Amino acid sequence: MSKTIRLSGIAYESLVNGPGMRRVFFSQGCNHNCKGCFNPDTHDFNGGEEMDMDELIQDVLGNSMIRGVTFSGGDPFERAYQFSYMAKIFKNNKLNIWCYTGYTFEYIMSHLESNNAWKELLSNIDVLVDGRFEEDKMEDGLKFRGSLNQRIVDVQESLKHNKVIKFKEYEIK
Template sequence: MDKIRIAGIEEESIVDGPGIRLVVFTQGCKHNCVGCHNPSTHSFNGGSLIEVDNIVKMVKENSLLDGITLSGGEPFEQALECSILARKVKSLGLSVVTYTGYTFEQMLKNKKFRELLLQTDILIDGKFDISKKSMMLQFRGSTNQRIIDVKKYLG
């Protein structure tokens, strides 16, 4: 069975993308942004393993959900496992939002990121920059981060 190393799951969130979302906080991040609101997710040895199908089951059991959000940590450090989850959620007619510290441009150059990027509807890209922090931004923590409609660019 496919498993993802996670720091935790928020079963219903309205601040991590449009609508009501189940948020999967992946474990492991190389970015180590100063001021990160999830520093406990940085270690690649922390968290716990969960089967992808167990997450899908949680999604199926909540008819209020508009989709899932993959956050972190850094979801693209587990791109294969997260893409499997995303594909299964999309097959249910739900959307996928993915947060990453990488920029969209960096991701386009990395073949191992491609499948998860293709399964993502909305990408929030860029490292959190504490010098550009703003509490006025929707779904983002700093002004350098962008909300990208992936399908608009990748078709």
């Protein structure tokens, strides 16, 4: 029996959703409804298309140009069970994983004990771009995020220290 995930779309070769050539999976479904969201089509949980996760995974692993995977949205944490399944396989295959969410790292951490899928997803993410998009904090030239309030979090270091450690590889404006 195949496993499926509801996606709003896929960017097959992206250079703007994290470092290097990446495959980007856009989750279908978001409860944040941020004013000015650049992707409002992803909010409806019933929109998009059901896709076979194993086929999506094999397609990524079969492309030697892909250096990493990004989960965007919608909000991937709304489909954490499915994204954690994919993330674990990608991580085992040495791919770098970035994830965008409207939730803050602190909010996610405070809900891990009651949400195993969030815990599993977070444990397989390298970088989390967290926080809701805030239209009044949008600024041209921000790298890998839409508004100044969003942080680029080094997830594994943050988990080790139990506090937010910003990803240092990039200068953050």
